[in-house]
Amino acid sequence: MHPAYALGPRIRRYRPSIHLSHAAPLLGCGPSVGLICLACGLLTSDVEFAGFGVLLMLVFPPIMAAVATFHWSAYLDLYENGLVVGRSVIGKVRPMWYSEIDPSTIRVFTKIDDVRGPHRSQILANWHFTGGADLAVTFLGPHLATELGPQARRPQPGKGIVLFGSRDAVEIAEQIRAGLERGGCPPRLARWSQRFGVERVEGPHYRAVKQIPGMEPRWKPPYDA
Numbered sequence: 001m002h003p004a005y006a007l008g009p010r011i012r013r014y015r016p017s018i019h020l021s022h023a024a025p026l027l028g029c030g031p032s033v034g035l036i037c038l039a040c041g042l043l044t045s046d047v048e049f050a051g052f053g054v055l056l057m058l059v060f061p062p063i064m065a066a067v068a069t070f071h072w073s074a075y076l077d078l079y080e081n082g083l084v085v086g087r088s089v090i091g092k093v094r095p096m097w098y099s100e101i102d103p104s105t106i107r108v109f110t111k112i113d114d115v116r117g118p119h120r121s122q123i124l125a126n127w128h129f130t131g132g133a134d135l136a137v138t139f140l141g142p143h144l145a146t147e148l149g150p151q152a153r154r155p156q157p158g159k160g161i162v163l164f165g166s167r168d169a170v171e172i173a174e175q176i177r178a179g180l181e182r183g184g185c186p187p188r189l190a191r192w193s194q195r196f197g198v199e200r201v202e203g204p205h206y207r208a209v210k211q212i213p214g215m216e217p218r219w220k221p222p223y224d225a
Helices: 003-007 020-043 047-072 116-124 167-184 190-196 205-210
Strands: 012-015 074-081 082-087 092-097 104-110 135-138 161-165 198-200
Touching: 003 082, 003 092, 012 167, 074 167, 082 167, 104 167, 104 190, 135 167, 161 167, 167 190
Parallel strands: 104 198
Antiparallel strands: 012 074, 074 082, 082 092, 104 135, 135 161
């Protein structure tokens, strides 16, 4: 039985927003370069160069399509008693109780794509947004390597962070706060982070990362949360 079945009925599934500024170059760069190489090879009677162009046109599209499918297959499912974030293709599926989420870390950010850089490998684990993403909901849950159980796990800074890019980020954040209340979290704590509204990550990636609560391994919750 899938662990998510313990979370009750599913309320809604969210998918990451796809941005043409990222999708068009990703899917079109290989065929475009291949077509240019083929044309140049034919004009210069260079059979090998023309053949290289044909190879690019045949090989690149399926590779880029596989990469795009991986990124676009991310989802966030809201259930009655918890949520699941993961990908339909590959990658670890992360179910968690609402009681395992730190309420002070539920935030909505714009310019979320700025957090990428040397941290790009994180996209394989717990960052679920496509290139060029703007709006995203972020929150801190339990360590991604742990399994869902009957007892609530502690939120784990760094390894427990979730970034999910979606135009519905504000709605998702409110749904998670409502879920925390259903799980027994006092409304004052569940909705504490509403005061921040929609924030914007600023500066280069190393500064942008530090602005997201729970992203840094040594992060601690605010005292008044």
